[in-house]
Amino acid sequence: MARRNxxxxxxxxxxxxxxQIVYFANYFRWFDTSSHEFFTACGMPSWRETxxxxxxxxxxxxxxxxxxxxSATYGEDIEIESSVVEWKTKSFVIRHVARRGETVLAEGREVRVLAIRDPENTLRIKATPIPEDFRALCE
Amino acid sequence: MARRNxxxxxxxxxxxxxxQIVYFANYFRWFDTSSHEFFTACGMPSWRETxxxxxxxxxxxxxxxxxxxxSATYGEDIEIESSVVEWKTKSFVIRHVARRGETVLAEGREVRVLAIRDPENTLRIKATPIPEDFRALCE
Amino acid sequence: MARRNxxxxxxxxxxxxxxQIVYFANYFRWFDTSSHEFFTACGMPSWRETxxxxxxxxxxxxxxxxxxxxSATYGEDIEIESSVVEWKTKSFVIRHVARRGETVLAEGREVRVLAIRDPENTLRIKATPIPEDFRALCE
Amino acid sequence: MARRNxxxxxxxxxxxxxxQIVYFANYFRWFDTSSHEFFTACGMPSWRETxxxxxxxxxxxxxxxxxxxxSATYGEDIEIESSVVEWKTKSFVIRHVARRGETVLAEGREVRVLAIRDPENTLRIKATPIPEDFRALCE
Structure with missing residues (x-):
């Protein structure tokens, strides 16, 4: 079974x-934060280090x-469960479920790449193959 | 051809x-704002009025x-093109394309419902069928 | 000594x-959240109830x-200490100190009023005198 | 008279x-954006360039x-007027006024420094004296 956080x-x-309800775009922000927490929990080094x-x-x-x-509103405690559900050569998929108690509030799906700064234009970025050790940590 | 804004x-x-690039969740915020601008351009009354x-x-x-x-970065001017691409009984789909000049930055798809406050729990909301005149304005 | 949270x-x-550092406006958002947490810790009812x-x-x-x-950056754990430092008839002052361990990152000062919806224009709000029991809870 | 934007x-x-009103911390975000627009209007090079x-x-x-x-609410058009009102050796003060038509919504005051990355800790930043040509552009 896949690691989850x-x-x-x-x-x-x-x-x-x-x-008076959560502005939907905040769920994307929280899913992203949950992915960062997931990586940290897996023992991934920080992006500053990589x-x-x-x-x-x-x-x-x-x-x-x-x-x-x-919908959910302020003052409510929620949790987001995250795990990688698919690995490809240059991308992977993280699934998120946001819950308040037993109630599912939202489900999310992120397709992520591993990026390096584009050597031809340092304002832009580009995808690079995912190293085996990166995948091994998160599986 | 469908109305667009x-x-x-x-x-x-x-x-x-x-x-140093746009934080992705902001695109969802801007798509949503573009939907509001689309409704206004179609002559829809404000939600306060409805x-x-x-x-x-x-x-x-x-x-x-x-x-x-x-990716895009600060100081760049972009535009978001929005139109309704599908109507159902209780929902409709808005498509968004974000561009910087000729470069497509992102494409979005929102499935929306028309909501009323849930009479059984005023902290929650629920979907209601889309009136003909609402649809006629936005088509 | 004043209550603090x-x-x-x-x-x-x-x-x-x-x-690569905290965007400054987020501190104002966090100070505000810390004020809400302070009120809750003092036993204040929710605004929905009031x-x-x-x-x-x-x-x-x-x-x-x-x-x-x-400055501070992502992945760092911080805490915000909040307390009311001054009471007036229609306003009060909350002081916030944000710290990472022993390091003070930011200090904030909020002057707040207790608001009701303006009976003459429901899109606007207006200040009202602070009830004794409100003050007693937070002191 | 000072330059303004x-x-x-x-x-x-x-x-x-x-x-249903503007969340206050957004004004700080807009004041900051208005400062950036002010610098651009003054002919300042981008931070990427500097x-x-x-x-x-x-x-x-x-x-x-x-x-x-x-207070103000969504759908309303506002404008923010910005200008530098004070220069010191290592800092300067920008004043902002946000208006909806003739109505003043908010006034802001930012004390800014010119920063370089701290050579002793690249996660931190530090202030440096403001060059004459920087000041000349914005006065």
Whole structure:
């Protein structure tokens, strides 16, 4: 069974919109944070370190999706469960489930690549094959 | 051909992350803003007005996805083209394309419902069938 | 000695800007969240409840300031200490100190009023005198 | 008379909080964006350029304050007027006024330094004296 990580947080007033519920785009932010927490829990070095040792600057998203099942509001405690559900040569897929108790609030799916700074244009970035040791840590 | 709207904006420093590129979740925020601008351009009344006249509080998202093709950074001017590409009884789909000049940066797809406050729990919301006149305005 | 509350959090990647440090405006968001946590810890009812019982919708800020002493970056754990340092008839002042271990990162000062919805224009809000029991809870 | 710049924008749904008004911390974000627009209008090179030519990475804030006079909500068009009101050796002060038509919504004050990356710890930054030509451009 795949490694998984649980990221716990409390919804803030500033996370909610005039409809008094979580502004949906915050779930993408939290899914991303949960991915970072997942990597850390797996023992991955920081991007600052991988940048120095391998030129890798992070795992930017190339395709992202989410379904929103139930709304939530400020003051509520939620948790996000994250795990890698698919590995390809240059990309991998992380699945997230956000829950308040037993209630599923949202499900997300991130397709990520491992990126290095584009040597031809340092304002841009490009994908690089995922090293075996990176995958081994997160599986 | 479907109505479409162009939303123009400049990327701010605060929209970018430590990789010096737009933080991906901001595209979802901008797609949502572009949908609001689209509704306004179609002549839709504000949600404050529809809340008073019909109890409708907005068009929350139930399913959202985006693909990210090219990165962008602060100081760059971009535009987002938005149109409704599908109508169902209780939901509709808005497609967004973000461009910097001829370069496509990201494509998004929002599935929205028309929501009213849940009469059984005013902290929650629920979907209601889309009125003909709403659809006629946006087509 | 005044009541105080400690709000603990970890800085996320998305909280940082292209200079790789916390984007300053996030401290204001966190100070505000810390104020909400402070109120909750003091036993204050939620704004949803006070809205129903007294028409009070929250404690909006009328004057806010912060000093930034040291920068911080993602993955770092910080804490924010908050307490009310001054009470006036219609306003009060909350002081915040953000620390990473022994290092003070930022200090903030919020002047808040207790607000009700403006009966003459429901899109606007107005200040109301602070009830004794509200003050007694937070002192 | 000092140079000034007007930054125009429309308030988005996502800028507003459950009280249906602009979440206050967004004003700090907009003041900062308005400062960037001010620098650009003055003919300042980008930070990417100054980083390469002088090692300067930006003008981080060391002290920030704002007063909030009137609330605003989504769909409203506002403008922010910005100008430098004080110059010191290593810092300067930018004043911002946010208006909706004739109504002043908020006033802000930013104390900024010119920063370079700290040579002793590249995760941190430090202030450097403001060059004459930088000041001449913005006065």
């Amino acid at each position: 649980i990221f716990r947080m409390r919804i803030a007033f500033s996370d909610c919109d005039p409809a 940048l120095a040792t391998r030129g890798a600057i992070g795992t930017p998203l190339v395709d992202v999706g989410a379904k929103f099942m139930n | 162009i939303f123009r904006m400049r990327i701010a420093f605060s929209d970018c992350d430590p990789a 809340l008073a006249t019909r109890g409708a509080i907005g068009t929350p998202l139930v399913d959202v996805g985006a693909k990210f093709m090219n | 400690i709000f603990r959090m970890r800085i996320a990647f998305s909280d940082c800007d292209p200079a 809205l129903a019982t007294r028409g009070a919708i929250g404690t909006p800020l009328v004057d806010v300031g912060a000093k930034f002493m040291n | 007007i930054f125009r924008m429309r308030i988005a749904f996502s800028d507003c909080d459950p009280a 980083l390469a030519t002088r090692g300067a990475i930006g003008t981080p804030l060391v002290d920030v304050g704002a007063k909030f006079m009137n």
